[in-house]
Amino acid sequence: MSFFTEQPVTSADKTFFLLRKDIVEGAILSGSKLSETELSTKYAVSRAVIREAINRLESCHIVERKANVGARVVSLTPEGMIGLYQVREALEGMAARLAAKNMSDAEIADLNNLLTAHYQDVKNDESYYQEAGDVDFHYRIILGSKNNHLISMLIDGIYHLVRMYRVQLGMAGPRVTTAFNEHKHIVQAISNRDEELAEMLMRRHILYSRNNIEQKLVNKVYTRSEKREKP
Amino acid sequence: MSFFTEQPVTSADKTFFLLRKDIVEGAILSGSKLSETELSTKYAVSRAVIREAINRLESCHIVERKANVGARVVSLTPEGMIGLYQVREALEGMAARLAAKNMSDAEIADLNNLLTAHYQDVKNDESYYQEAGDVDFHYRIILGSKNNHLISMLIDGIYHLVRMYRVQLGMAGPRVTTAFNEHKHIVQAISNRDEELAEMLMRRHILYSRNNIEQKLVNKVYTRSEKREKP
DNA sequence: GAGGGCTATATTGTCGACACTTTAAACTAC
């Protein structure tokens, strides 16, 4: 299990997905302690199941655990966010390169369709679909790389963390219209099977995103969710 | 826990490290089944401890687990190795870029010292120290990035897999003398704080490594360790 | 009144037992 395409089947799977959802979407605040006994009553499963879920969250770097002490949801810092985007730049750049090489013609056609659909949303100013469209766009390219290591690192790991930052710091999907043009050029490069250009454009695209977010970040991070409760 | 600098403290920690060592170094063959009951007697711990260790190994992509069926050590394939090197190229390229930006002057001086020590080994043809030196070199640059996500992905994840491939496919540290020159140029770029060049040279370095290994790979993989035993 | 050590409590780590699922073997029917 623990892979992007698999369905949750065991109780531990479901609990892991639930817990991750609750953390990423802010129902459980960044920095808060995760008590095993408490969570086991809350989610109505045994401590063993909670422990397994927490262990997986630790592997995703969503929680930090200290032996004999317990687990806390990671604290969000500007450095953490920047570091995340540096990794994204490297990995998704490579993903775009590999996608230009490995995506089938059908997949590329689908990607183009997605882009035109996305363009409709941009014209109609439907910001919700814009964010979903952005994620969808990136996912397709990542999957198009056909590199399982890459796919797993991004989709099972990085993306949930990025989303956690986005949600908990309250920044909706920004700069949609400019990003759309960047998406368009990336798809063109992939259509032309220009690996070099696809990578370069994707890296720039993510770098711009990062620059855009950095500004909003610095003033926000230390105002929210840094209130480590004392039990 | 589960981080590069931490010491193992709990029984589950130690078992995880032991199991990983046994798998990476080939004491447990690629593709073989990991029976929880069997391992719990072998390592003299409870099944819960073994389960936790296996879960961590799954997060590292060293084993694959199917619900209600069990866990197997991953099978080694040429595609897997190539994919691993693609990720390495992306991540270590970024690491070199960040190292050029973030390493202290003292750390860079140390890196230069390591290089001259390594050079002595090359002259004396001490191939064991050559491989260790190579790993040490890469580790320092990775750590020099000061990016915890990057560091963890490479040191806790990729590097153990790469080593597993190396060991189980029986390929000792190759092409040392040419690699040394590449190392030298990378260090020069870092010393000059030339981020762009440091990344480019590191990527090339890893690409060359990959090309070098690919040749030896294709003829070997399907001869060893693909003998899924039937219980 | 302040600091250090001790005790009590709460939480995590580990264990063995039970429940459920899978798998393979045995048996039946055709």
Next chain:
DNA sequence: GTAGTTTAAAGTGTCGACAATATAGCCCTC
């Protein structure tokens, strides 16, 4: 003899209890 079904065994998933560790509060000492 083959295919399908049933059944038994082996292994995983889940649970509650016990053991070990850390934290906080209390007491004692100075």
